[in-house]
Amino acid sequence: MKNGWNGKVLRVNLSTRTCAIEDLNMAWAREYLGGRGLGSKYLTEEVAPETDPLSPDNKLILVTGPLTGTYGAANGRYMAVTKSPLTGTIASSNSGGYFPNELKFAGFDLVIIEGKADRPVYLKIHNQRAEVADATHLWGKSTNETEDMILREFHADAKVACIGPAGEKLVRFACIVNDKHRAAGRSGVGAVMGSKYLKAVAVRGTGGVGVADAPAFREAARETFRMLRSHPVTAEGLPALGTAVLMNVINQSGALPTRNFQSGTFEGAEEISGERLAQTYLKRNKGCMGCVIGCGRVTALSDPRWSGNGEGPEYETLWALGAACGIADLAAITKANYLCNEYGMDTITAGSTVACAMELYQQGLVTEAETGIPLTFGSGEALVRMFELIGTGEGFGARLGLGSWGLAESYGVPELSMTVKKLEFPAYDGRGIQGMALEYATSNRGACHVRGYMVSPEILGVPEKLDPQVTEGKAGWTKAFQDFTAVVDSAGICLFTTFAIGAPQVTNLLNTATGLNLSQDQVLAAGERVWNLERVFNLKAGISPSQDTLPPRLLQEPLPDGPMKGEVAKLGAMLPDYYRVRGWDEGGVPTAEKLATLGLV
């Protein structure tokens, strides 16, 4: 096919060790595009909402978008879609690199993995040939070792997505690492892979990706490149400093969650900032395939205590392993980041879970007898040690591996878990950025920033500056950001392009690639369709609208310091308005009329 999609699905049953090629459901592709949308459609059609996420009945869907693998800008993205073992919600975790394009070059749009193997296996895909191979020798290996071994025994030019020891041990926030340093990070998608005894997916593809109108697509891609190369964020800020440029911005804005959200400013922010990283361990920047931004950080750690090479830390990691734990030790954070990549675990939840444990220790609920080391806020040594324990599943690490909700609940204090729907917050305090508070409360995978990045208008002033403490109008903005982000996530391009380009450009790329003739409103409606599809699945899975809330700390404990001192998250002032602009009833349930409009009934 020559319209962005390959038109092929690879279905792999691990229980029977069979691989089958099916035609892509084109009606679904036109409605849900690809990536997060199309993957969610397949999942909701094939997996019952009440399914145990770690059972063989759950499925793992690796899905590209129609723009993945094209020469449109920053197109190297895919999604891992499944039911999350961390939250019980629908999960779709995004990653870039080279693996996603390779899936397209092999001729597939998505891979559906079902059942469970009886011993460790990995999936080998060489163009249209697929095979389930033994992986006993890979079990227990780090993500780095796994990829190296697969490249040696399968194909030197293959691209690999795999789990590390954390995924094997069903750490609830295990991720899937591809190309060694990129991760489908959130929601524990790596644990689903581990539950199926699937160690890796290795792909070698030598085909191309056709588009419907090549001259028009080329011009659309050129326009995108021009905008990315002329916008100060994508042309200068992200390449030079990566996402970590945010550390000082968010800290000075009083919204940097510190010591498990006990405050909103961190005295050590400078020590863990992008500026400091650029002066110390940063070697160069790096992009995913087809990317002109290059936000990736190639680093080398040299410190009397630790050394190593790798990629990162990026902003969320610097925060979760740094400010959230009160740690201003950049070497310890960088080392702990490398451990996350090698064990294969989400840095945000890993760091936030240790931060939660540090508060439990502060309160005397967790003792040194359990942890083997003083678990004090600020201790980089304790952070590194706890990550080693999580990754190997030893001792206290087994409890940390449940995530902060499971951990705090086991001590009888779930309110100390800084989560929404059991997913840990990222690096922005909703008390200081009200639209983010609403986004966290309503995101379909829990407290997530990349479902509707209200930080952009409320703090960064892109596309225009909103007052972060004003609640009026935030519901409409949040919905618009959420719907547009769902489009981007379904198209197969990087969210960071949207600092420079907007809905007109994404619509143009999609239309010229697919041959569809969608209006901008129809494209945004596709995003709204995806959002509602996810919502309906969650409701059926038992995630009631009462969980559209925030921890008591954010709703009731005012920020104690900084420019946002005295503020709490004013969720009650925004949530009813949000339900209204979504076309849902007052209880937060999508109305039959809304679902009909979106073609969901």
Added chain:
Amino acid sequence: MIRVQFFGLLRLLLRKESVELPSEPGDTVGRVLERAEKTLTGPIIHKLAAGGVLNAGTIILVNRRNVLHLQGLETPVNDGDTVALFPPGAGG
């Protein structure tokens, strides 16, 4: 004195975290920027504003308050204030 802090690209370009300038009567953010630029090795204003208007994504904080919610480049600056300059940057 007025403390002017540099972040992001400005810090990399200037290799300097901050400068201190004597305050003058009637100081505004715009006037402080012009005076700061004269004391530095490289121009800074073009990274932040054009034609008297802040570039999209530029963040200037006076005592941690965004000037876009105050009076923009006309925001008054007083002795002892801190002006933080962030050229456009983002992440997530």
